[in-house]
Amino acid sequence: MTFVDEVKRGRFLSATCDLSLPFVPADWVLESGIHCQLLQRGVLQITPNEQISTAKDIVLSSGVHGNETAPIELIQQLAEGILLGHIEPVHRLLLIIAHPEAINHKTRFIEENMNRLFKVRNSERNIDCKVANQLQEAVNSFYGVSTAVQPERWHLDLHCAIRPSEHYTFAISPYSHKHSRSNSLFSFIQHAKIEAVLLANDPSSTFSWFSAEYHGAQALTIELGKVADFGNNNLALLAHFSRAMMKLVTENSLPITWNNDVEVYRVSRTLLKQSDDFNFSFPDDLPNFTFFDEGVYLGSDSGEAFIADEKGEAVVFPNANVALGQRAALMVKKAHIIFEEQIRLCG
Ligand SMILES: O=C(O)CCC(=O)N[C@@H](CCC(=O)O)C(=O)O
Numbered sequence: 579m580t581f582v583d584e585v586k587r588g589r590f591l592s593a594t595c596d597l598s599l600p601f602v603p604a605d606w607v608l609e610s611g612i613h614c615q616l617l618q619r620g621v622l623q624i625t626p627n628e629q630i631s632t633a634k635d636i637v638l639s640s641g642v643h644g645n646e647t648a649p650i651e652l653i654q655q656l657a658e659g660i661l662l663g664h665i666e667p668v669h670r671l672l673l674i675i676a677h678p679e680a681i682n683h684k685t686r687f688i689e690e691n692m693n694r695l696f697k698v699r700n701s702e703r704n705i706d707c708k709v710a711n712q713l714q715e716a717v718n719s720f721y722g723v724s725t726a727v728q729p730e731r732w733h734l735d736l737h738c739a740i741r742p743s744e745h746y747t748f749a750i751s752p753y754s755h756k757h758s759r760s761n762s763l764f765s766f767i768q769h770a771k772i773e774a775v776l777l778a779n780d781p782s783s784t785f786s787w788f789s790a791e792y793h794g795a796q797a798l799t800i801e802l803g804k805v806a807d808f809g810n811n812n813l814a815l816l817a818h819f820s821r822a823m824m825k826l827v828t829e830n831s832l833p834i835t836w837n838n839d840v841e842v843y844r845v846s847r848t849l850l851k852q853s854d855d856f857n858f859s860f861p862d863d864l865p866n867f868t869f870f871d872e873g874v875y876l877g878s879d880s881g882e883a884f885i886a887d888e889k890g891e892a893v894v895f896p897n898a899n900v901a902l903g904q905r906a907a908l909m910v911k912k913a914h915i916i917f918e919e920q921i922r923l924c925g
């Protein structure tokens with residue numbers, strides 16, 4: 579069995595992760611006229627045979643962190659449905675299972691957190707850097723294609739959180755100099771019943787930030803529940819998201835709505851790990867979005883104490899074990915948005 583034969587049978591995930599199968603680029607056309615292109619190991623481009631006037635170019639990525647398996651299962655399900663002719667997308671798609679080596683090792687990354695490797699092209703010092711570079715190239719050429727109608731660019735990068743969370747699903751909207759917070763993107767968050775959205779206040783080096791900043795994509799990192807091994811995910815808890823993703827790819831457009839069901843947060847500050855003394859005052863399994871009243875001691879680094887600031891703040895992604903210089907936590911506050919030309923933060 580060759581790589582492409584496996585994929586044609588719908589087995590995108592198993593082909594991607596079977597490193598004994600040599601990867602050879604391939605392309606073929608389904609009965610419906612949909613064009614499938616295997617561009618890299620784990621990178622499958624889908625092109626409908628006609629371009630609609632509301633066309634989008636949509637990147638749907640999973641497996642940037644190898645142990646976050648629920649999103650990988652969702653991308654496999656979607657790819658299988660398309661490859662076997664059960665699902666007919668009306669938009670161009672780039673489906674990604676990003677890091678097969680990390681998936682096979684059941685780890686977040688091999689040597690370096692790949693989701694911090696999208697600011698620039700990396701020196702190829704390890705496998706994480708090599709894969710990040712290949713993904714950058716894949717996304718650059720996917721968005722780079724010029725067509726009669728210039729499609730709206732989207733990127734949903736799917737993850738799972740390491741620890742429990744007050745919000746089972748939540749999205750992070752990267753901070754970008756481009757207009758990457760459209761009403762339609764935020765309407766999607768609501769359609770998918772994602773419980774919360776967090777507006778970043780600084781450029782980062784994540785995959786979703788890359789697409790927003792360099793390609794003006796409507797981009798989100800989306801946290802879908804908690805990390806678990808393959809077979810131990812309860813995908814029923816992600817049914818709303820999965821249905822909304824299906825509609826996103828198969829329908830011309832989704833209605834624009836915002837009724838404040840989604841909790842909005844803004845990042846008030848980022849705690850960076852400056853030294854090996856970095857520590858938190860709370861246990862590792864503290865749920866994301868735990869709120870601290872003003873004045874509560876949160877931890878310290880090199881003698882500098884972290885204290886919850888005015889009116890209190892909540893903590894997201896606390897992790898004292900990150901590399902020096904990296905984000906050890908986001909501190910967030912509740913906020914409100916209104917829909918204008920794109921969404922606007924108003925408090
Ligand atoms: O649960 C955690 O601590 C991390 C989960 C995760 O991988 N989150 C992403 C968020 C990326 C972003 O800020 O857009 C990450 O840390 O890479």
Ligand SMILES: [Zn+2]
Nearest residue numbers: 643646737738
């Ligand atoms: Zn992740």
